[in-house]
Amino acid sequence: MNNNNRHLISILMENESGALSRVANLFSARGYNIESLTVAPTDDPTLSRLTLVTSGNEQIIEQIVKQLNKLIDVVKLIDLTETDAIERELMLVKTKAVGGEQRAEMKRLAEIFDGHILDVTDSTYTIELTGRGQKLDNFLRAVEKDAILEVVRSGATGIARGQKALHA
Amino acid sequence: MEPITGAEILVRCLKEEGVEHIFGYPGGSVLHIYDALYAQEDVQHILVRHEQAATHAADGYARASGKPGVVLVTSGPGVTNAVTGIATAYMDSIPMVIFSGQVPTALIGNDAFQEVDTVGITRPCVKHNFLVKDVRQLAETVKKAFFIATTGRPGPVLVDLPKDVTISKTEYHYPKKIKLRSYSPTVRGHAGQIRKAVDLILSAKRPMIYTGGGVVLSEGSTELVELTQLLGYPITNTLMGLGAYPATDRQFVGMLGMHGTYEANMAMHDCDVLIAIGARFDDRVTGKLEKFCPTARIVHIDIDPSSISKNVRVDIPIVGSVPHVLRSMINVIRDEKLRPDAEALALWWRQIEQWRGMESLRYRNSDAVIKPQFVIEQLYKVTAGQAIITSDVGQHQMWAAQYYLFDRPRQWINSGGLGTMGFGLPAAMGAKLAMPDQDVACVTGDGSIQMMLQELSTMKQYCTPVKIVNLNNGYLGMVRQWQEFFYQKRYSMTYFEALPNFVMLAEAYGHVGMRIEKPGDVEGALREAFAMKDRTVFLDFITDPSENVFPMIPSGGGQNEMLLAERDEMVSTHEEGMVLV
Numbered sequence: 001m002n003n004n005n006r007h008l009i010s011i012l013m014e015n016e017s018g019a020l021s022r023v024a025n026l027f028s029a030r031g032y033n034i035e036s037l038t039v040a041p042t043d044d045p046t047l048s049r050l051t052l053v054t055s056g057n058e059q060i061i062e063q064i065v066k067q068l069n070k071l072i073d074v075v076k077l078i079d080l081t082e083t084d085a086i087e088r089e090l091m092l093v094k095t096k097a098v099g100g101e102q103r104a105e106m107k108r109l110a111e112i113f114d115g116h117i118l119d120v121t122d123s124t125y126t127i128e129l130t131g132r133g134q135k136l137d138n139f140l141r142a143v144e145k146d147a148i149l150e151v152v153r154s155g156a157t158g159i160a161r162g163q164k165a166l167h168a
Numbered sequence: 169m170e171p172i173t174g175a176e177i178l179v180r181c182l183k184e185e186g187v188e189h190i191f192g193y194p195g196g197s198v199l200h201i202y203d204a205l206y207a208q209e210d211v212q213h214i215l216v217r218h219e220q221a222a223t224h225a226a227d228g229y230a231r232a233s234g235k236p237g238v239v240l241v242t243s244g245p246g247v248t249n250a251v252t253g254i255a256t257a258y259m260d261s262i263p264m265v266i267f268s269g270q271v272p273t274a275l276i277g278n279d280a281f282q283e284v285d286t287v288g289i290t291r292p293c294v295k296h297n298f299l300v301k302d303v304r305q306l307a308e309t310v311k312k313a314f315f316i317a318t319t320g321r322p323g324p325v326l327v328d329l330p331k332d333v334t335i336s337k338t339e340y341h342y343p344k345k346i347k348l349r350s351y352s353p354t355v356r357g358h359a360g361q362i363r364k365a366v367d368l369i370l371s372a373k374r375p376m377i378y379t380g381g382g383v384v385l386s387e388g389s390t391e392l393v394e395l396t397q398l399l400g401y402p403i404t405n406t407l408m409g410l411g412a413y414p415a416t417d418r419q420f421v422g423m424l425g426m427h428g429t430y431e432a433n434m435a436m437h438d439c440d441v442l443i444a445i446g447a448r449f450d451d452r453v454t455g456k457l458e459k460f461c462p463t464a465r466i467v468h469i470d471i472d473p474s475s476i477s478k479n480v481r482v483d484i485p486i487v488g489s490v491p492h493v494l495r496s497m498i499n500v501i502r503d504e505k506l507r508p509d510a511e512a513l514a515l516w517w518r519q520i521e522q523w524r525g526m527e528s529l530r531y532r533n534s535d536a537v538i539k540p541q542f543v544i545e546q547l548y549k550v551t552a553g554q555a556i557i558t559s560d561v562g563q564h565q566m567w568a569a570q571y572y573l574f575d576r577p578r579q580w581i582n583s584g585g586l587g588t589m590g591f592g593l594p595a596a597m598g599a600k601l602a603m604p605d606q607d608v609a610c611v612t613g614d615g616s617i618q619m620m621l622q623e624l625s626t627m628k629q630y631c632t633p634v635k636i637v638n639l640n641n642g643y644l645g646m647v648r649q650w651q652e653f654f655y656q657k658r659y660s661m662t663y664f665e666a667l668p669n670f671v672m673l674a675e676a677y678g679h680v681g682m683r684i685e686k687p688g689d690v691e692g693a694l695r696e697a698f699a700m701k702d703r704t705v706f707l708d709f710i711t712d713p714s715e716n717v718f719p720m721i722p723s724g725g726g727q728n729e730m731l732l733a734e735r736d737e738m739v740s741t742h743e744e745g746m747v748l749v
Contacts, residue, residue, distance in 0.1 A: 014350060018287060018299070029292050059477070066474035072296040072316060075350040168349050 004055045006035070008087055008158050011068060011077040012166050015041050015048040019073040023050060026071065032056065032064055036089075036155030047075065047168060051157040075168050084161045090128070090154040091136045092118070096147040097125040106147070113139045124149065132156075171337035174303040175204035178267065178334070181310040182211050184342050187238050189214060189229060189601055191222040195242025196282060197269030200334040214601065214630055217622040219246050221594035223253020224620070227262050228595025231581045232556055233602035234387065236263040236317050243269040244282030247289065252588060254324050255293035259585025260408060261385055263322035265313050266294075272332040273301055286328045295323030303336040311346045320353030321472040322385055353471060357488030357496060365443075365467045365484045366500045372441035373512035374519075375401045378424065378453075381408030381584065382446020382470060384577040388412070388490030392445065395494050398501060399508055402520055404432040406447050408584040411574035416553070421520060422529070425453040426721050427566045430528035430730055433719070435520050436461055437727040444468040446490045449479040450585070459726030469493045528719045528732055529570055538687050540564065540639045540711045544571035547609060547637055550694040555607040555635075556581065556599050560592035560616030563645035566717045568611040590619030593636065597623060600632040607698060609635040614667055615644045624677035627704050635697050636706045638670060641713040649716045674706035683708045 013019050020039055027034045035053040042049050054064060061079070068074055080087065097103045103125070110117055110127045113135065119126035129139055133156055140151065160166070172180075178201055182190065191214045194202045205213050216222045219241045226237025237257070241250045247268045257264045271280040287299050296316050298309050309327055317325040369375065377399075383392050389412045396403050396419055403413050404424040413420055422429030424436055436442070442464040447453070454460040460480060468475075468482040469490060476485040486493055500506070531541045544567050547555075557572055558581040559565040565582055574580045581599055583591040596610035617638055627634060639645075648662040671681030680703050684693045690709065697705040718733035 018291070018297075021288070022291065025291055059481070063474065063478060066476075070472070070474050072348070072351050 004057060005061070006053060006055045006081070007061050008080040008085070008156055009052050009054065009065070009068070009077060010080050010158055010166065011050040011052070012042070012075045012168060013048050013050060013071075014073040014075065015046050016073060019048065020050065022071050022073055023052070023068065026067055027054070030063075030067065032060065036153075038155040038157050044168070051155070053156050076166055078160065078166050080158045080160060083164065085158050086161060087132050087156055087158040088130050089133050089136055089156045090130050091139075092152040093127045093129065093140070093143070093148065094150040095125050095127065095143060096123065096149060097121075098123050102147065106143070109139070109142055113142075115139070169339045171339050173200065173204070173337050174306050174329070174334040175200040177303070177306050177338070177340050178310065178329070179204045179208060179211060180340060181307055181342055182238065185310075185314050186235075187211055190238040190240055191216055191226045191229070191598070192240030193219050193222060193242065193246060195244075195246050195269060197243040197271060197331045198240060198246075198329075198334070200331065201240065201267070201269070201329070213240070214626065216594065216626050218620070219249035220253050220590065221620055221623045221626065223250045223257065223264070223266070224588075224591050224594035225598035225601075225623075226264055227253060227257045227591075228558060228581055228598030229602045230257075230262050230264060230598075231595070232578055232599035234578065235602070236265055236314060237598065239264065239266040241266070241268050242282065243271055243286065244284050246282075247284055247286045251289060251293065252590075254290055254326065256583050256586045256588040256591060257324045258293045258295070260381060260583065261322050262324065263318045264324040265317050266324060266326040268326060268328050269334075270299070270328045270330040273330045274332070276330065286326070290326050293324070294326050297326040297328065299328045299330075300333050301330070303333050303338045306333065306338075307340065307342050308346070311343050312348065315346050315348075316351065320351075321382075321475075354487045355471075355489045355492055357469065357486040357493035359496070361484060361486045362493060362496045363500065365486060366497055366506065368441055368465060368467060368484060369399070369443055369497075370501070370506050370508055372401075372439075373509060374435075374438060374440045374516045375399070375443065375508070375513075376435050376439035376441070376464070377401050377403040377443045377445065378406070378436065378447055379403065379409045379412055379445040380406040380447025383409055383412035383490050386446065386471065386490040387577075388446065388494060389577045391491045391494035391498065395498050398498060400513060401443075401508070402435055402517070404428070404436065406450070406453055406584070407569055407582065409447060410569060410580045411577045414575040415573035416575055421524065423569055425450075426455070427570065427717050427719065429570075430526045430719055430732065431520055431523035433721065433727040433730055434523045438519075439464050442466045444482070445494070446470060448475045451479070454479060455721045455727050455729075456724050459729075461727070526732065528730070531718075531733060533687070534712070535687060537712045538684065538690060538709055540567050540641070540709075540715055541571050542687060543637065543639060543690055543709050543711065544568055544611065546691045546694055547611070548572045550691060550698055551607055551609065555579075555609050556603060558582065558592045558596040558599060558608065558610045560610075560612040560619075561587045561589045562613050562616060563649065563715070563717050564611050564613045564616075564639040566646075567639070589616040592616060593620045593634075594623050596634040596636075597627050597630075597632045600634055601630070607635070609637055611637045611639070613645060614638060614640040614642060614664060618668075621673070624674065624679060624704070624706075628678040631702065633700070633702050633704050635694075636674075636704070638706065638708045639711050640667070640670070640708050641711045641715070642667065643713055645715075646717070652716070653722070670706055670708040674704075679704040679706055681706045681708065683710065685710045
């Protein structure tokens with residue numbers, strides 16, 4: 001009951017200026033956590049899909065969901081943690097790749113994690129990885145710390161499995 | 169159809185919405201709108217003396233009439249001045265539509281003269297806001313604004329209007345109806361939940377009905393009275409809910425909360441079933457949450473799902489509009505001829521009467537110095553309990569709530585949520601404009617009244633006769649009371665060493681001023697003032713500076729830990745309570 005559980009909440013909202021601010025504002029005004037937030041228009045250009053990761057006990061999550069629903073711009077939302085869902089995050093990592101041994105090691109690691117090398121220079125690789133946050137964390141742990149030059153993560157996004165679909 | 173300007177479109181929209189009064193203050197970015205207002209007579213514009221007063225006056229207008237209050241201010245400082253009033257309306261869920269001027273769209277973001285990010289500044293204190301960037305969207309946006317402000321849980325909606333939008337022309341078309349895919353408040357309660365609630369309510373041995381401002385806002389008073397009398401249960405109102413149930417009825421046990429009656433708070437604490445209706449379990453009501461209604465199972469009816477189980481977990485939530493849900497409950501009870509447990513109820517009432525016997529609102533009157541409670545009692549008597557009473561914020565507000573018995577909704581107008589000093593006077597002006605045939609009194613104090621004094625000038629201009637009942641004790645009384653109790657009488661910045669001569673001040677503004685210093689003169693002065701039907705009268709009552717508001721639940725205390733006027737020596741509260749304010 002009092003455990004601070006991680007929740008992945010996906011929101012369908014009006015694609016209007018200020019809509020994102022309303023969500024961000026709500027979280028800061030009420031003191032809720034936002035771990036990550038990702039947003040983009042959907043196939044219907046009048047709608048945006050916003051996915052955020054937050055944490056809190058059951059009562060806090062219930063309030064977050066209710067408060068989000070109360071925003072006039074929010075059309076629908078789903079707590080993907082409460083359902084069978086696919087969660088993915090994109091990560092771009094720039095690593096050192098100097099000398100035959102390091103270059104081979106990086107390439108092998110990228111392959112193990114189903115990553116792709118998108119850019120190659122004589123001293124760096126830029127690797128693309130997708131997966132759950134845990135997998136991306138594991139990759140970063142597997143790479144020698146000094147070799148990481150830059151990490152960019154998109155934040156988690158997700159979609160329910162099966163027939164369930166969120167639409168206006 | 170001939171294209172017309174955005175400003176003309178706005179004014180036509182206001183007419184379609186049935187707006188008769190608009191409170192505002194002109195400036196550069198709204199000049200076109202003022203020009204359009206000049207050319208017509210259907211919408212009367214009230215020129216206040218400060219934009220904060222425009223919002224409070226529109227707020228008082230809305231609370232007295234049930235219609236949305238409408239405000240028009242210019243960009244920049246016009247908006248920032250209005251923010252306090254918008255936040256006040258937001259906290260108390262008052263329907264209001266605010267139109268603000270904005271710099272031309274091409275200049276937005278350029279730090280132009282009198283530019284602020286209005287939509288950004290007001291976002292946290294409005295139900296919704298809009299920036300209109302194209303005149304072709306203006307009429308529909310105005311329609312949406314009124315729809316959102318007045319439906320569901322009401323609240324202020326702001327429409328920001330760049331100057332070029334008010335100048336550009338388009339064909340006028342006002343939508344008859346509007347539908348928003350992302351907004352459709354639940355009105356009817358869930359039948360299954362209502363059934364479960366009725367069963368729980370009728371199984372109660374020690375029931376308690378606790379209702380708030382939601383009953384007033386939803387016009388649910390008739391249903392509330394019918395249900396309460398059908399059940400024969402005790403009922404308490406929050407500060408915002410006063411008047412929704414007649415205070416002179418025997419089943420009413422007074423207001424609850426920090427300065428509620430002994431019987432209301434004790435009955436709350438000991439009840440086994442609590443029926444919460446249009447109330448939001450505010451911290452001033454609950455006291456320490458862990459000690460709130462420890463033995464109660466709770467039914468909560470509210471139109472806003474986020475109010476339910478926010479502060480206190482409830483057992484049976486019902487989302488819906490109060491009158492609809494209560495009507496359904498009444499129907500179930502009547503159709504099935506259900507009866508409460510008469511024996512248990514009789515015992516419960518015996519207990520409550522015992523608490524009532526404590527006479528927690530009793531105070532020691534004086535022949536020498538005017539007691540503030542006495543002034544409110546006399547005000548009640550002189551107005552036969554019929555006046556609309558607005559108040560500011562502080563001790564006088566609590567005394568007005570405790571000693572004036574409100575028998576009908578929309579009779580008691582105060583800033584309950586935000587607690588805005590300065591609210592009372594402009595709100596009284598707005599209420600008088602909405603209800604010209606009713607007596608309106610503003611109960612205030614020497615601190616609060618000075619925050620919006622300039623509106624005496626507006627009141628002269630528009631002939632809105634209000635009786636100002638100033639409980640003048642020379643102190644910021646409520647803060648002084650806390651300093652006395654919790655800060656070992658270190659009266660830091662709560663005494664006014666200089667105060668104006670309020671009689672001369674009233675006269676300077678063209679009103680009548682009276683100074684009353686003796687208890688024996690209180691009733692006479694009030695009678696004289698209310699006899700002057702067409703004049704605003706400033707009654708400056710010089711009251712006992714040491715009087716405190718009782719009963720009181722000190723911060724951190726439970727509902728059954730009240731301090732009573734003549735029983736308890738005030739002691740410092742524990743440290744944990746101090747942070748609770």
